[in-house]
Amino acid sequence: xxxxxxxxxxxxxxxxxxxxxxxxxxxxxxxxxxxxxxxxxxxxxxxxxxxxxxxxxxxxxxxxxxxxxxxxxxxxxxxxxxxxxxxxxxxxxxxxxxxxxxxxxxxxxxxxxxxxxxxxxxxxxxxxxxxxxxxxxxxxxx
Amino acid sequence: xxxxxxxxxxxxxxxxxxxxxxxxxxxxxxxxxxxxxxxxxxxxxxxxxxxxxxxxxxxxxxxxxxxxxx
Numbered sequence: 001x002x003x004x005x006x007x008x009x010x011x012x013x014x015x016x017x018x019x020x021x022x023x024x025x026x027x028x029x030x031x032x033x034x035x036x037x038x039x040x041x042x043x044x045x046x047x048x049x050x051x052x053x054x055x056x057x058x059x060x061x062x063x064x065x066x067x068x069x070x071x072x073x074x075x076x077x078x079x080x081x082x083x084x085x086x087x088x089x090x091x092x093x094x095x096x097x098x099x100x101x102x103x104x105x106x107x108x109x110x111x112x113x114x115x116x117x118x119x120x121x122x123x124x125x126x127x128x129x130x131x132x133x134x135x136x137x138x139x140x141x142x
Numbered sequence: 143x144x145x146x147x148x149x150x151x152x153x154x155x156x157x158x159x160x161x162x163x164x165x166x167x168x169x170x171x172x173x174x175x176x177x178x179x180x181x182x183x184x185x186x187x188x189x190x191x192x193x194x195x196x197x198x199x200x201x202x203x204x205x206x207x208x209x210x211x212x
Contacts, residue, residue, distance in 0.1 A: 012166040012167065013166065079168045080182065081168060081171040084180065141170070141174045
């Protein structure tokens with residue numbers, strides 16, 4: 001994927017935009033595969049644990065691996081200031097997610113917190129923090 | 143890191159956008175470097191030095207600007 005974006009343009013900024021578009025397309029395909037997979041497993045298939053059901057359940061996971069691959073390629077192709085901002089935001093988002101996860105385990109263990117959907121909480125914290133830090137970094141550098 | 147990018151750019155009457163175009167980066171990157179909020183990568187620093195036909199150590203100095211973001 002990275003090779004194809006590089007070969008399409010010699011202008012780094014055009015390559016960066018092209019990579020961003022590819023990430024968006026893959027993300028859209030991922031979202032569509034998640035929704036359709038969940039719908040088929042719930043409403044169409046009589047036996048979701050069949051081979052076909054497992055294949056349908058695994059499909060969005062395979063697509064998500066593709067999303068990660070094109071996202072890494074997109075980061076490599078980014079304008080260098082954009083790359084700095086993206087990496088700072090990703091680091092903060094990852095850290096915040098881990099903190100929420102660890103804090104959740106500790107607080108639940110001490111009965112200070114009711115059992116909660118930790119995976120969703122961590123993912124939400126990662127996304128929200130990443131967006132917030134990205135916004136702050138854009139203001140810091142520009 | 144301190145730099146003379148704004149001075150060199152002004153001497154050649156280049157806009158930030160034109161310089162960015164020539165270096166293959168965004169105008170925002172040039173602006174952040176000129177404001178000393180962002181230190182460029184080594185390849186970009188060498189590219190700038192070649193473009194302005196000046197030694198890299200005359201373009202950048204490792205003296206830190208007080209109160210900079212970096």
